[in-house]
């Protein structure tokens with residue numbers, strides 16, 4: 001860090017300075033002086049600062065030696081410290097009013113009392129309903145904590161309180177059906193459920209007694225468990241929760257348990273669980289031959305271990321494991337081809353919605369471990385494109401598989417090998433039916449985005465890690481002074497992000513702002529005056545200065561249009577963090593399926609009601625001339641009525657039609673064929689394209705049916721961007 005004591009000095013402060021493991025100091029992070037954020041939220045900023053210094057992730061007050069993840073470059077804030085504003089608040093509000101609250105009213109297994117009494121009524125089946133309900137419990141808990149939705153919070157507190165109240169004497173938390181440590185997946189549901197407990201414990205609204213009760217219950221659960229955590233198949237994912245508990249208790253047995261589990265897992269080499277995490281294959285950067293969720297959830301564990309141990313071999317393994325995803329499997333919308341195994345990147349390759357939630361969850365940890373804003377770029381791209389694009393914009397349905405190219409999404413249009421011709425691409429409350437993971441897991445996606453928008457660095461500073469309209473109430477500086485930063489922006493629909501700082505007195509601290517990799521010419525204003533941009537490190541610039549109450553910082557991130565090439569002569573357009581698609585008008589038909597949907601929350605068939613069979617007639621060398629960007633005033637709901645668009649030259653390919661396959665045996669007699677989204681057309685078909693016309697493209701995330709990977713008609717092979725992140 002540059003020597004900089006002057007109040008107006010701008011300098012860079014490195015994120016990511018590794019340090020050996022250390023105990024928390026006694027002046028704040030581990031103090032039990034913990035106040036509800038309501039104090040700050042009510043505007044009562046005159047609370048003595050020594051009482052507010054622990055407005056961060058808290059620790060169990062009865063633990064003697066809580067620890068910090070000393071090698072983490074960035075640390076998360078407590079759930080509830082960041083509150084969404086603007087379009088982001090509107091989006092979360094729709095989630096909370098829609099399936100966020102009502103999923104248990106619409107579909108099994110969410111309607112059954114898993115984690116809430118099903119344990120004792122003799123109807124426990126296998127592990128999977130426990131997994132699926134736990135996904136929703138975690139997501140809905142986080143949603144309630146970041147929105148302050150009390151009704152939702154009461155609903156999700158019930159399974160949390162039930163499970164804590166029914167902890168077995170030896171410590172076990174969870175259903176009897178998997179208590180005996182045998183068989184695959186037998187501790188995977190606990191990984192997910194304990195995430196919900198962790199969020200609840202860490203939340204700024206929780207009091208010390210609640211927090212201590214949860215932390216101690218989790219410690220007792222792990223220390224009393226006879227299960228092996230290093231064996232196939234997903235038991236190893238509990239390392240994440242073990243280390244969460246280790247941080248808050250300082251109990252060395254938890255760290256030892258986590259490290260032993262990883263050592264045992266590594267000794268097996270990932271050969272027995274199909275996660276393809278053998279070290280020789282990871283470091284050889286081979287394509288991944290594994291299930292998407294298993295790989296995403298397991299591959300991040302060493303990055304978490306690194307944060308608590310400083311052992312670089314953990315971090316290097318995690319980085320190498322991630323590199324394979326981006327080098328071999330990344331789709332244009334920011335999520336790898338995973339339906340459900342990693343696959344190729346053609347226009348028909350898609351992803352399971354769990355892979356959107358779980359990869360972004362993992363990349364958040366990668367950002368904490370490395371301090372590199374690259375991971376923020378990746379989380380934004382995935383959330384704004386793949387994430388938004390898989391969810392019905394009224395938050396009443398979600399896809400199990402979603403794809404950059406999906407010209408229809410019906411109960412019979414799944415074009416993936418898994419369940420070909422079945423319902424998994426239609427928008428439904430529970431799109432997988434009995435395979436109900438995605439319907440639960442999707443609820444974690446945007447609450448986790450909000451929780452991680454701001455993080456704390458190792459210098460008492462704050463980092464804007466993910467952008468969007470929000471406000472953060474936390475502390476900054478050496479004396480942990482309370483501060484509110486209001487982030488006003490229409491990003492990603494606008495290029496300007498305004499930060500307004502509010503605190504009682506001037507505070508000196510480093511404020512780090514992420515500079516996305518797609519932005520060539522960022523600029524910065526301080527109190528309206530242009531400032532030289534500090535040199536970026538790890539895709540962050542840092543203002544290390546004494547900030548005064550009312551100071552404003554404006555970051556301008558100019559976006560430019562880029563075109564990328566894809567297999568089979570495909571091409572796609574993007575601008576900044578947003579991918580653009582031709583929207584296809586939907587003909588919606590509701591379908592009520594007993595057990596899976598209701599009249600209030602039906603499943604939906606969406607069939608194409610507008611022309612979609614266009615090729616893109618763009619010469620990448622003349623992109624600036626041929627593709628026009630248009631912006632109108634910000635709209636109340638930009639994911640329904642987007643304020644930005646691209647106007648691009650296109651030509652109709654007349655012979656490019658929906659694919660057809662023989663109907664399933666149980667199909668209606670008048671439906672002898674099923675329609676599917678087709679692959680890109682042949683060279684002959686493209687040569688017969690019609691006259692050029694202009695088409696309007698909108699952000700991928702605002703569409704339900706879309707053409708994103710276009711048949712490439714334009715001349716030239718130079719000028720294409722790498723869109724793989």
Ligand SMILES: [Zn+2]
Pocket residue numbers: 352353354355436437438439441
């Ligand atoms: Zn899923």
